[in-house]
Amino acid sequence: MAPSLEKTIYIGAFVHSKSLQDLEICQKGAIGVGENGTIAFVERNVINPEALREREGWESAKTVRVGENGFFFPGFIDTHIHASQYPNAGIFGKSTLLDWLNTYTFPLESSLSSLTRAKQVYTRVVSRTLSHGTTTAAYYATVHVDSTNLLADICLSKGQRAFVGRVCMNTLSPDYYRDASVADGIRDSQACIDYIQRIDPSAELVAPIITPRFAPSCSAECLRALGALHRETGVRCQTHISENKPEIALVKELFPDSKSYADVYDAAGLLTPKMILAHAVHLTAEEVALIKARGAKISHCPASNTALTSGCAKVRELIENGITVGLGTDVSGGFSPSVLEMARQAIWVSRFVAMNDGDQxxxxxxxxLYLATRGGAKVVGLEDKVGGFEVGMDWDAQMIGLGAVPESGESNLEADDPVDIFGWESWDDRVAKWVYNGSDKSTVAVWVKGRLVHQTSRYER
Amino acid sequence: MAPSLEKTIYIGAFVHSKSLQDLEICQKGAIGVGENGTIAFVERNVINPEALREREGWESAKTVRVGENGFFFPGFIDTHIHASQYPNAGIFGKSTLLDWLNTYTFPLESSLSSLTRAKQVYTRVVSRTLSHGTTTAAYYATVHVDSTNLLADICLSKGQRAFVGRVCMNTLSPDYYRDASVADGIRDSQACIDYIQRIDPSAELVAPIITPRFAPSCSAECLRALGALHRETGVRCQTHISENKPEIALVKELFPDSKSYADVYDAAGLLTPKMILAHAVHLTAEEVALIKARGAKISHCPASNTALTSGCAKVRELIENGITVGLGTDVSGGFSPSVLEMARQAIWVSRFVAMNDGDQxxxxxxxxLYLATRGGAKVVGLEDKVGGFEVGMDWDAQMIGLGAVPESGESNLEADDPVDIFGWESWDDRVAKWVYNGSDKSTVAVWVKGRLVHQTSRYER
Incomplete structure (x- = not known):
């Protein structure tokens, strides 16, 4: 399926997370990647890169060098993104969740019944997220089988690692955009699972994901049926939880016998280690304990929660309670398809929590950066494959190139990266400058499983 | 001084603020700009642009057209930026104001005693902010006379409208970086005022600004002497106020007889309509009333206040109390030199205030967008010259170019703007997409007083 690859040695600085607190910055690195796209060796303190070819079998390996102000970084993992909503990125006004759905979201999603439009939108969102360094994405598509399958085709063809979910919703949605019945919804979800497993049988890149939209738009019967599908197929799941207060009140009203929002999913057999819960802004202590006990994962979506005034998720508390957390753009509740922007937004949200709750x-x-890579990998169950640079893991990586300010201060600003490096900065500071001012312009090239899936004119320049 | 200009008609969509709430979007516009760089006419609903040349004197005018997905927008006004701190943009860690000053800021500012370094830094910051569409900036330089004057030279030569301030600070600062005495500080400030008024006698582009760093680093005597200088020269002033709580406590301790932080400046004769107060996060009701009574202006610096966990300024309250507010990047407490990013950050901060205080x-x-243009113009006292497109105002403008997604979804992402326009969006939505995902890439060209001061390869392509 994948094009055959050349053995390649990636030479220069690399940066990745060792643990939540520890970022490793290796200035003189070399990472060897085999024909199968996995990492064969990781060398630090490399004085003479040419000597690396003395390894048996690596004599004729290709080399790729990163520039002086650049580094290799693991590809980002977007644990929650609505591919179908991408054309609305940035369009939200002063709305909040429930009116936003009816005003902006359902009409757009519904229009993707057209395969012509689905192709335009999905081609763009996959290319665009790759250009921002997203090597893995957990996508929501729409209720439509054919266009959901098309999204999986596009991910596979462009080489993005993805979980692709047909959205299930059988109630409290517009008449023009919902499953006709629970049985229809399950049949259509099964059809997408079958298709995606057929085009990528070993789930090398693309896998299906069971996707109840969220409790308010699924009946108890629908959720139970999806829980059964999850149990029978072993396919991963994703949904939303506890995003804003009117939504939580609505869930309480719709499921009066449930102990909590989290309990609604648990009762349906959906709260398992293979479940990704997006948002989790207003969880109670009991819900946190239940999610922890079941091993479900959380996708923190800071941009969306801020833009729609949903609230500030208390990420420090979630982490300290032992819950696995990654970052999600939640396009288009979230305005940006960039996980780097989400890393910044997660910082801002944590500052706002700190203003009320204290510096911790x-x-x-x-x-x-950990949440954007290793954390996200754990959320989607790929922590042994992606999120860092370890022998045996896949080469899902991005080459970051920052700018260099000459002594005159003058250069071609358009050609340069907008992250201005003056030359005296420590490596820690260079990485910080990238985090706070980097953009798609800084992402010079992107690989997934060893395959070059995006490059700019700065690559190998 | 300025290069002579050709009469030019700018043809296509333009967008600007009519008032705080009303943004005018004119799809078929034409704006004529004379040789002096001021707007001679503004036409709406232009069916036949060629007919515009029938005006007497405009027969041979040059035309500049904006592309289908683009528009002209007023240049941004950055009402608070430390030019000298630009190399530290993005470098702040978990620090807060007072430790941030000592750890990051004073050592960098001090190093700009070197004219070589000052040239590198100031050349870059002026070019970089122009590339982000900043046509007017209120700059802090450092305590050094020569490098402050160099900043003014660079603004003039690159054509950026600017207020350039030598920083006054005579106490509670490191020994290596402060004025030796009040008299020395006043003499040096006067020297910069004289120099800047000499290189641009009618303040067409560049003007001096009296700049007490902030109350904690100026003695009462120093502040009074600067108040006298302000009264004698009529030169505009800028300083910081009420940024974070330990700073406010420090001011209370240092000025035990003052009724408030604002009163410290008022007692020194500095609280006047020509004063720009940056931050204003934790003002009391009495201080708001005093600032309103004196007509002083406020620079809202949302990125900085979030990054340094200073707090959330209550902008709605300030505006409703009749205070004039603009936006400031506050580089490098603020991590970004982009006023467009500040517009977004002002939205986020207002969302966080809303989470506690309610939707209003x-x-x-x-x-x-009003704060970024018209509001900023009022803050710096240039509301009759810049901030909107009116006959008699100067052509301080940026050409915005957004991307176009073809039906195939495929195009050269690097060459395109990252703001993806699918074609069905309303003009309101196009502007929103720019605000939330735009960057320097979207800013195709920039003019100040009719002079083209920045352009990218997309200009006239």
Whole structure:
């Protein structure tokens, strides 16, 4: 399926998370990647890169060098993104969740019944997220089987690692956009699972994901049926939880016998280690304990929660309670398709929590980079494959190139990266400058499983 | 001084604020700009642009057209930026104001005693902010006379409208970085005022600004002497106020006889309509009333206040109390030199205030664009010259170019703007997409007083 690859040695600085607090910055690195796209060796303190070819079998390996102000970084993992909503990124006005759905979201999603439009939107969102360094994405598509399958085709063809979910919703949605019945919804979800497992049988890149939209738009019967599908197929799940207060009140009204929002999913057999819960802004202590006990994962979506005034998720508390957390753009509740922007937004949200709750709530630059990579990998169950640079893991990586300010101060600003490096900065500071001012312009090239899936004119220049 | 200009007609969509709430979007516009760089006419609903040349004297005018997905927008006004701190943009860690000053800021500012370094830094910050569409900036330099004057030279030569301030600070600062005495500080400030008024006698572009760093680093005697200088020269002033709580406590301790932080400046004769107060996060009701009574202006610096966990300024309250507010990047307490990013950050801060205080606190997209242009113009006293497109005002403008997604979804992402326009969006939505995902890439060209001061390869392509 994948094009055959050349053995390649990636030479230069690399940066990745060792743990939540520890970011490793290796200035003189070399990472060897085999024909199968996995990492064969990781060398530090490399004085003479040419000597690396003395390894048996690596004599004729290709080399890729990163520039002086650049580094290799693991590809980002977007644990929650609505591919179908991408055209609305930035369009939200002063709305909040429930009116936002009816005003902006359902009409757009519904229009993706057209395969022509689905192709335009999905081609763009996959290319665009790759250009921002997203090598893995957990996508929501729409209720439509054919266009959901098309999204999986596009991910596979462009080489993005993805979980692709047909959205299930059988109630409290517009007449023009919902499953006709629970049985229809399950049949259509099964059809997408079958298709995606057929085009990528070993789930090398693309896998299906069971996707109840959220409790308010699924009946108890629908949720139980999806729980059964999850149990029978072993396919991963994703949904939303506890995003804003009117939504929580609505869930209480719709499921009066449930102990909590989290309990609604638990009762349906959906709260398992393979479940990704997006948002989790207003969880009670009991819900946190239940989610921890079941091993479900949380996708923190800071941009969306801020833009829609949903609230500030208390990420420090979640982490300290032993819950696995990653970052999600939640396009288009979230306005940006960039996980780097989410890392920044996670910092801002943690600052706002700190203003009320105290300094311990603050996340550090190192911590949000962990959430964007290793944390996200755990959320989607790929922590042995992606999120860092270890022997045996896949080469899902991005080459970051920052700018260099000459002594005159003058250069071609358009050609340069907008992250201005003056030359005296420590490596820690260079990484911080990238985190706070980097953009797609800084992402010079992107690989997934060893395959070059995005490059700019600065690559190998 | 300025290069002579050709009469030019700018043809296509333009967008600007009519008032705080009302953004005018004119799809078929034409704006004529004379040789002196001021706007001679503004036409709406232009069916036949060629007919515009029938005006007497405009027969041979040059035309500049904006592309289909683009528009002209007033240049941004950055009402608070430390040019000298630009190399530290993005470097702040988990620090808060007072430790941030000692750890990051004073050592960098001090190093700009070197004219070589000052040239590198100031050249870059002026070019970089122009590339982000900042046509007017209120700059802090450092305590050094020569490098402050160099900043003014660079602004003049690159064509950026600027207020350039030598920083006054005679106490509670490191020994290596402060004025030796009040008399020395006044003499040096006067020297910069004289120099800047000499290089631009009618303040067409560049003007001096009296700059006490902030109350904690100026003695009462120093502040009074600067108040006298302000009264004698009529030169505008800028300083900081009420940024974070330990700072406010320190001011109370240092000025035990003052009724408030604002009163410290008022007692020194510095609280006048020509004063720009940056931050204003934790003002009391009495201070708001005093600032309103004196007509002093406020620079809202949302990125900085969030990054340094200073707090959330209550902008809605300030505006409703009749205070004039603009936006400031506050580089490098603020991590970004982009006023567009500040518009977004002002939205986020208003959302966080709303989470505690209720929905009325939310600022709209239209409101933050007003703050970034007309509001900022009022803060720096240039509301009759810049901030909007009116006959008699100067052509301080940026050409915005957004991307276009073809039906295939495929195009050269690097060459395109990252703001993806699918074609069905309303003009309101196009502007929103720019506000939330735009960057320097969207700013195709920039003019100040009719002079083209920045352009990218997309200009006239």
């Amino acid at each position: 709530a603050k996340l550090s630059t190192e911590e949000v | 606190a939310k600022l709209s997209t239209e409101e933050v």
